Amino acid sequence: MRGSPAIDRVIASLKRLPGIGDKSASRLAFFLLGAPDSLVADLADALSRLKQETVMCADCFNLGDRTPCPICSDDRRDDSLLCVVEEPADLSAIEKSGSFKGRYHVLGGTLSPIDGMGPGELRIGELERRVRSGGIREVILATNPNAEGDATAHYIGDRLRPAGVLVSRIAYGMPLGGDLEYADHVTVGRSLENRRKFSD
Amino acid sequence: MRGSPAIDRVIASLKRLPGIGDKSASRLAFFLLGAPDSLVADLADALSRLKQETVMCADCFNLGDRTPCPICSDDRRDDSLLCVVEEPADLSAIEKSGSFKGRYHVLGGTLSPIDGMGPGELRIGELERRVRSGGIREVILATNPNAEGDATAHYIGDRLRPAGVLVSRIAYGMPLGGDLEYADHVTVGRSLENRRKFSD
Numbered sequence: 249m250r251g252s253p254a255i256d257r258v259i260a261s262l263k264r265l266p267g268i269g270d271k272s273a274s275r276l277a278f279f280l281l282g283a284p285d286s287l288v289a290d291l292a293d294a295l296s297r298l299k300q301e302t303v304m305c306a307d308c309f310n311l312g313d314r315t316p317c318p319i320c321s322d323d324r325r326d327d328s329l330l331c332v333v334e335e336p337a338d339l340s341a342i343e344k345s346g347s348f349k350g351r352y353h354v355l356g357g358t359l360s361p362i363d364g365m366g367p368g369e370l371r372i373g374e375l376e377r378r379v380r381s382g383g384i385r386e387v388i389l390a391t392n393p394n395a396e397g398d399a400t401a402h403y404i405g406d407r408l409r410p411a412g413v414l415v416s417r418i419a420y421g422m423p424l425g426g427d428l429e430y431a432d433h434v435t436v437g438r439s440l441e442n443r444r445k446f447s448d
Numbered sequence: 449m450r451g452s453p454a455i456d457r458v459i460a461s462l463k464r465l466p467g468i469g470d471k472s473a474s475r476l477a478f479f480l481l482g483a484p485d486s487l488v489a490d491l492a493d494a495l496s497r498l499k500q501e502t503v504m505c506a507d508c509f510n511l512g513d514r515t516p517c518p519i520c521s522d523d524r525r526d527d528s529l530l531c532v533v534e535e536p537a538d539l540s541a542i543e544k545s546g547s548f549k550g551r552y553h554v555l556g557g558t559l560s561p562i563d564g565m566g567p568g569e570l571r572i573g574e575l576e577r578r579v580r581s582g583g584i585r586e587v588i589l590a591t592n593p594n595a596e597g598d599a600t601a602h603y604i605g606d607r608l609r610p611a612g613v614l615v616s617r618i619a620y621g622m623p624l625g626g627d628l629e630y631a632d633h634v635t636v637g638r639s640l641e642n643r644r645k646f647s648d
Contacts, residue, residue, distance in 0.1 A: 255511065258495060261494045275467070278629075280465075283464075298481065313452035313454065
């Protein structure tokens, strides 16, 4: 009775997105009402096309506009390094860091028995096949530094052991620009355990 | 070269929304990629319809699905009380407080010469006509408690003086520099109850 069904529908749809609650959704909806038509139309159109114009790379399982994806088909990248990530967003974060020039393998999640995510739900079999097909010197496990990510990394480490490939894990420590005073105890502890010899 | 054009377009469109930066936009886009098709389709559809299914009430200038809006056509509301707000979102915030049962008048903004918003850009002439047409005992100025809202309230108070109507201002139960749209219901309600006679 207060708003219009059209406004309420936008608010309800926005509230289903992560990190957007009641007030943010309502604020965004009223912003969109006052925004130029083209802005709203662009957003609606971009959303409509998002899924139909996105394909999964058959090699690394990243999402993009073609398969193999630009990373898999880039000759300048190092075939002998394979970085294993949970999701395309993680791959994107690593690419933005500019510090990795090898190939990727997107698992599609983490092991989480409570959510019905077992090894069969992740692309671990595909990872094994890539490693066994040869040419890979090191597999870097870049799953997230939390309980699920750690468990998944341990599981994959065990699965890859027979293949005889070097398996590494991204480093744990203090984030750059961080503050010891405000960091959580576990991070501070890991940062101390994983200390390295200085200035060499 | 890294993502797909479809993903980049969604990220670019989301970044044009208030409060959504680089990381939130990218996080939302990847969430949408992994979300059920229906969720994404619902959102795109709701956005497409938002503007075409929203009309402005010819009496109070609120946005809704019909004109006159449900508030203007509700017989149980008090015709003698008129609450002046900046935007539909402010009206919505006052309605949620449940402490006002009169009518509304949506100005469409505040006076802001620097942004080219003069009295002619707001619905102040329409407000004068409503007041002069009679039956209104009190005009409550519920513009936001900030510099622009105060200036607009003062200007309207001056414009309405010849009409001989009681003009009040919502109380500073609102935190200074705050925004009606984001205040909690109780504060908005208190602020209405404690309104004072304006310009004395």
